[in-house]
Amino acid sequence: MTTSVDYNDLASQLQGQFGQGFTPAEDYVEVPCAFIAKAAEYMKNTLGFDYLGMVTAADYADHFEVIYQLQSIKTNSSALLKVRCPKDKPFVPSLANLWLGASLQEREVYDLFGIEFTEHPHLKRIVLWDGFKGYPLRKDFKGKAYGASD
Amino acid sequence: MEIEPFTAAEIERRESDGIEALRAASQHPIPDPDSWLDEEIKRNVMFTTVDAALNWARKTSLWPVTAFTACCTFEFIGASSARFDIARFGMEVLRASPRQADLLVCAGTLTWKMAPQIKRLYDQMAEPKWAIAMGACAISGGIFCDSYSVVPGYNHIVPIDVYIPGCPPRPETLLAGIEALRRKIAKESIRKPK
Ligand code: SF4
Numbered sequence: 486m487t488t489s490v491d492y493n494d495l496a497s498q499l500q501g502q503f504g505q506g507f508t509p510a511e512d513y514v515e516v517p518c519a520f521i522a523k524a525a526e527y528m529k530n531t532l533g534f535d536y537l538g539m540v541t542a543a544d545y546a547d548h549f550e551v552i553y554q555l556q557s558i559k560t561n562s563s564a565l566l567k568v569r570c571p572k573d574k575p576f577v578p579s580l581a582n583l584w585l586g587a588s589l590q591e592r593e594v595y596d597l598f599g600i601e602f603t604e605h606p607h608l609k610r611i612v613l614w615d616g617f618k619g620y621p622l623r624k625d626f627k628g629k630a631y632g633a634s635d
Numbered sequence: 636m637e638i639e640p641f642t643a644a645e646i647e648r649r650e651s652d653g654i655e656a657l658r659a660a661s662q663h664p665i666p667d668p669d670s671w672l673d674e675e676i677k678r679n680v681m682f683t684t685v686d687a688a689l690n691w692a693r694k695t696s697l698w699p700v701t702a703f704t705a706c707c708t709f710e711f712i713g714a715s716s717a718r719f720d721i722a723r724f725g726m727e728v729l730r731a732s733p734r735q736a737d738l739l740v741c742a743g744t745l746t747w748k749m750a751p752q753i754k755r756l757y758d759q760m761a762e763p764k765w766a767i768a769m770g771a772c773a774i775s776g777g778i779f780c781d782s783y784s785v786v787p788g789y790n791h792i793v794p795i796d797v798y799i800p801g802c803p804p805r806p807e808t809l810l811a812g813i814e815a816l817r818r819k820i821a822k823e824s825i826r827k828p829k
Contacts, residue, residue: 612748612784613748613784614747614748617783621783621784626783
């Protein structure tokens, strides 16, 4: 069975590498936005989390959150990382250089939440069409009763 | 034993007997060999109107185009396979090409991203053609009617002949809808445009 890593351990390991700011919680580690690419690279290359399970996002009252689920095929363990970004500056570094699969999922997050992944090779809408106005999974998105996009 | 040859008188008598017998049996002419045609024509030729004949042909050979968008499709698949068997209505020939189809079964949720393709398929079908809106999504968008990505009813994209409610409609309901469409087709006329 896949087991979860010990998040206190993980947070202190990351802190040892990159300094303060990695906050462990019961079932995830919160990573400072600027460090997510480095932290993910470290987890992939040094800690053996070779598989990116998924990238998704959530819209909270005062911030966005991007959620990464990493997995180690070798040790059969999984780890959850979360990154916060402010609503008025929704920029998060892309992981598409580390895992090609992140590219599509980051585009989906961009499409539906409007979070921009910096250094993404091809950041454009994926589920909706070019020219769609708004980001429909944001809480403040007002869908129109008759499906019009504007 | 020696056989006596017929006498001349005997030969004459036999000849005349034969002629008399044939004459007696031939008092009436034999019917012409093609007289059976009358009978066959009586059984096989009927008079009707062009409308009735055309509508009969059209309504008994509706060919649906293979273009389905969401879960209602599975009820259509159920209706088209052995248990409900739309082959009974001459409909089992699902066409992969819209050029050969005359019925669009709008089964399922239609997203705005898919809508251009459905419109294109419908436009490519040759006249006369019909469309059935199957299920809540096809009628009005269903539970997704105010979604940012869903067309609130196929009738925003193509003209619909019959609406079949349900989420999804069971095959019996679909068959009832097909029956309704057949009744509708039976009333069409070549004299006025559909
Ligand atoms: S009407 Fe119901 S079953 Fe049919 S496509 Fe919509 S959600 Fe699916």
